[in-house]
Amino acid sequence: xxxxxxxxxxxxxxxxxxxxxxxxxxxxxxxxxxxxxxxxxxxxxxxxxxxxxxxxxxxxxxxxxxxxxxxxxxxxxxxxxxxxxxxxxxxxxxxxxxxxxxxxxxxxxxxxxxxxxxxxxxxxxxxxxxxxxxxxxxxxxxxxxxxxxxxxxxxxxxxxxxxxxxxxxxxxxxxxxxxxxxxxxxxxxxxxxxxxxxxxxxxxxxxxxxxxxxxxxxxxxxxxxxxxxxxxxxxxxxxxxxxxxxxxxxxxxxxxxxxxxxxxxxxxxxxxxxxxxxxxxxxxxxxxxxxxxxxxxxxxxxxxxxxxxxxxxxxxxxxxxxxxxxxxxxxxxxxxxxxxxxxxxxxxxxxxxxxxxxxxxxxxxxxxxxxxxxxxxxxxxxxxxxxxxxxxxxxxxxxxxxxxxxxxxxxxxxxxxxxxxxxxxxxxxxxxxxxxxxxxxxxxxxxxxxxxxxxxxxxxxxxxxxxxxxxxxxxxxxxxxxxxxxxxxxxxxxxxxxxxxxxxxxxxxxxxxxxxxxxxxxxxxxxxxxxxxxxxxxxxxxxxxxxxxxxxxxxxxxxxxxxxxxxxxxxxxxxxxxxxxxxxxxxxxxxxxxxxxxxxxxxxxxxxxxxxxxx
Numbered sequence: 001x002x003x004x005x006x007x008x009x010x011x012x013x014x015x016x017x018x019x020x021x022x023x024x025x026x027x028x029x030x031x032x033x034x035x036x037x038x039x040x041x042x043x044x045x046x047x048x049x050x051x052x053x054x055x056x057x058x059x060x061x062x063x064x065x066x067x068x069x070x071x072x073x074x075x076x077x078x079x080x081x082x083x084x085x086x087x088x089x090x091x092x093x094x095x096x097x098x099x100x101x102x103x104x105x106x107x108x109x110x111x112x113x114x115x116x117x118x119x120x121x122x123x124x125x126x127x128x129x130x131x132x133x134x135x136x137x138x139x140x141x142x143x144x145x146x147x148x149x150x151x152x153x154x155x156x157x158x159x160x161x162x163x164x165x166x167x168x169x170x171x172x173x174x175x176x177x178x179x180x181x182x183x184x185x186x187x188x189x190x191x192x193x194x195x196x197x198x199x200x201x202x203x204x205x206x207x208x209x210x211x212x213x214x215x216x217x218x219x220x221x222x223x224x225x226x227x228x229x230x231x232x233x234x235x236x237x238x239x240x241x242x243x244x245x246x247x248x249x250x251x252x253x254x255x256x257x258x259x260x261x262x263x264x265x266x267x268x269x270x271x272x273x274x275x276x277x278x279x280x281x282x283x284x285x286x287x288x289x290x291x292x293x294x295x296x297x298x299x300x301x302x303x304x305x306x307x308x309x310x311x312x313x314x315x316x317x318x319x320x321x322x323x324x325x326x327x328x329x330x331x332x333x334x335x336x337x338x339x340x341x342x343x344x345x346x347x348x349x350x351x352x353x354x355x356x357x358x359x360x361x362x363x364x365x366x367x368x369x370x371x372x373x374x375x376x377x378x379x380x381x382x383x384x385x386x387x388x389x390x391x392x393x394x395x396x397x398x399x400x401x402x403x404x405x406x407x408x409x410x411x412x413x414x415x416x417x418x419x420x421x422x423x424x425x426x427x428x429x430x431x432x433x434x435x436x437x438x439x440x441x442x443x444x445x446x447x448x449x450x451x452x453x454x455x456x457x458x459x460x461x462x463x464x465x466x467x468x469x470x471x472x473x474x475x476x477x478x479x480x481x482x483x484x485x486x487x488x489x490x491x492x493x494x495x496x497x498x499x500x501x502x503x504x505x506x507x508x509x510x511x512x513x514x515x516x517x518x519x520x521x522x523x524x525x526x527x528x529x530x531x532x533x534x535x536x537x538x539x540x541x542x543x544x545x546x547x548x549x550x551x552x553x554x555x556x557x558x559x560x561x562x563x564x565x566x567x568x569x570x571x572x573x574x575x576x577x578x579x580x581x582x583x584x585x586x587x588x589x590x591x592x593x594x595x596x597x598x599x600x601x602x603x604x605x606x607x608x609x610x611x612x613x614x615x
Contacts, residue, residue, distance in 0.1 A: 163336050187271030188319035193220050194288070194309055196263050196299055200224035203263060203299075204309035208317055223257075223266050260285045262296035267316060277318060284316055353405065357382050360402035360409075367393050368420040382409045389418035391426045421445050421473040428475070431464050433457065433536065438480075450479030456536050456612040458482060485534055491527040492610045495520055495540070499591075500566055500606040504547070507561040509569075509606075517566070520608055521573035527610065528579075540575070541609040542567050544584040545591060547600040552586055560584030566606045 071077045169175060190211035194203040202220035227245055248255040254269045258281045265285045269277070288309070289296065295305040303309070361384065364370050369392025374385040388395070395413065399406055418424075425442050428449070432438070438451040449461055458480050465475045498520050500513050509517070524540060531538045544563030546555035563582040571577055590603045 163339075167339065187269055187273040187277070189267050189269050189273070189277070189317050191216075191219070191266075191268040192313045192316045193223065193266040193268075194263055194313060195220045195224060195266065196296070197259070198262070199299060199301070200228075201301065203303055203306060204313055206310050206313045206317060208319070220266075227257075256281060258282050258285050260289050262289060262293070262299075265313075265316070273318075277316075280318065281316055284312060288312055353408065356402050356404040357409065360399055360404045363398045363402060364395065367398065369393075369418040369423040370395070371416075380408065383412075384409060385412040386414070387416040388413040389420075389423050390415060391423055391430065392418065417469065419469065419472045421447060424468065424473055424475075428461075428464060432461055435534070445473045446476055447473060448476045448479060452481045454484065454488075454534050454536060454612075455482050457534075485530060488527065488530045488534065491523050491530065495523050495527065495608055495610055498608060500562075501601070502562055502604045502606075504549070504600075504604060505558070507558060507565055509562075509565070517569050517573060521570055521575050524570070524575050524579070531612075537613045538579075539611045539613055540570075540580050541611055542570075542580060542582050543589075543607050543609065544582075545589065545603050545605055545607070546586050547603045548587050548590070548595065549600065556584055556586035558584075559586050562606050566608075 071081060188208060191205065191207045193205050193216065195201070196203050200221070202217050205216035205220070245255075245257050247257070254271075254273065256267045256269060256273070256278060258265045258278070263285070265281050267277075267281055292306055298305075361372060361375055364372050364384075364386070369389035370386065371388075372384065372386040374383070376383050395411060396406075399409065421442055421444075425440060425447050428447065429440055432440075432449075435451065435453050435457060438449065438453050438457070441448050441450075453461075458477075461477060461480065465477065468475070498516050500516050500520075501510050502508070503510050520540075527538055542563045544559035544561070544566075546559045546562075548555075560582065561584075563584055567577075567580045567582055570580060587603075591605065591607075592599045592602050594600075
């Protein structure tokens with residue numbers, strides 16, 4: 001058994017048709033026998049009679065939906081249906097709402113880019129008929145204007161008038177050729193003809209007040225005949241371009257023509273006109289075509305609909321007369337000389353300043369510990385940048401020697417550690433305290449340190465050598481000898497032999513220990529002076545002790561308290577607190593082993609140790 005689709009009438013397989021058939025037969029039995037209806041419930045979700053009624057009432061709508069579904073399922077039919085209404089929809093959307101254009105613009109741009117990328121000749125072929133003649137004409141006009149300015153500039157380059165014009169160009173910021181062209185260009189537009197292009201008839205003619213009279217109709221006829229002759233004789237066969245004579249020279253007279261769709265302008269000029277005159281002719285012709293386009297297209301020999309054309313053409317009657325040449329006065333003679341002297345003075349100043357800056361840069365490059373990475377001049381100042389070791393010579397000192405102006409020099413130096421032997425020698429000399437018996441010298445790339453010095457000085461020298469980075473010059477320490485100062489040794493041994501004793505369990509010294517404390521304070525001041533003379537400093541480590549009786553934690557605290565008391569007593573005797581450090585050992589570092597009363601008494605004390613500290 002099959003079921004029909006409500007959309008297209010095609011047969012669709014029903015996977016549970018047997019179940020549906022059984023439900024229908026059961027419903028028929030319930031309808032025929034009321035007893036069965038009371039025993040068995042209905043298995044149908046809805047009454048089939050209602051479904052039949054819906055089929056009768058909605059048959060037309062179901063048929064329409066079926067045809068629409070069939071159209072949607074067939075891509076060719078759907079495309080044909082959309083193509084019939086798409087142009088009308090686009091037209092309505094474009095007229096009522098501009099959002100469609102905004103949405104389609106990116107797609108059209110990408111399509112155009114893809115087309116051009118695929119075949120650039122397509123765009124070239126489209127633009128060539130318009131851009132080609134325009135580019136050629138623009139280049140030709142520009143070259144003619146440039147050559148005209150160049151000829152005039154060469155003519156007046158080495159004259160007094162040329163010097164004055166050079167100063168004017170410098171002051172105004174324009175080129176010398178433009179200034180020469182401005183002062184030497186002399187021209188006058190004598191006649192302007194407006195001729196209808198198709199009919200060849202004269203539409204209007206204007207002339208300068210004192211221009212030689214000619215029959216305008218005859219001149220316009222001759223110009224039309226010449227244009228037709230040139231076009232017929234030299235245009236390529238089948239050419240559709242509207243070519244015409246652009247310019248024509250006869251002696252002092254120059255004919256410039258500007259062609260338009262319906263008419264063209266012909267100007268008879270005496271002299272050498274500027275290129276701006278051609279722009280005036282072109283703009284005048286464009287205004288006439290824009291405002292009288294319909295009248296020109298319908299022209300039949302009657303110029304009345306065109307109105308007053310003479311007023312429109314009068315702006316083209318331009319002229320320029322060269323100013324009279326004035327004689328040079330003494331002041332005018334002196335001015336170029338003063339200007340020349342000022343320029344020479346400025347140039348010499350720049351030359352000497354550049355020489356001094358160059359000498360300064362060379363001295364920087366030769367100085368150890370300085371690396372010049374950039375030298376440039378901009379904004380009227382020199383900008384010098386590089387690397388400088390803190391121990392290298394100060395650039396300001398070199399600048400004074402070179403006698404360069406510091407106002408015109410901007411320097412940027414980044415710090416770095418140089419490995420030059422001279423800089424390493426300076427670094428060791430600055431780090432090691434000076435001693436009479438120690439000498440630091442440089443032999444080639446090797447630094448030698450020699451002399452008899454205290455052991456702590458030797459240890460500091462070795463530490464500095466170990467801290468040098470890889471690639472540093474070698475440092476020879478074999479010439480150093482360990483020398484102990486007798487006075488320092490005597491004082492150190494005397495201080496370290498003194499002991500301050502305490503009673504059992506007491507944190508304060510026993511009676512009679514003031515003499516020991518006074519000796520420690522006195523000899524500490526003496527050893528400080530000796531150490532300062534030798535180039536190092538000392539510190540006192542105060543160590544507290546306790547006997548073995550009692551708990552270890554108690555004895556440790558008691559030993560620390562005894563050391564603190566001794567430090568306080570030494571401070572009262574003038575010993576600086578930063579020289580004193582405190583440590584308690586409890587029973588861990590006994591001065592003598594044993595439980596005898598003398599041994600226990602000996603361990604209840606405070607000792608002092610002298611510690612060397614290199615500066």
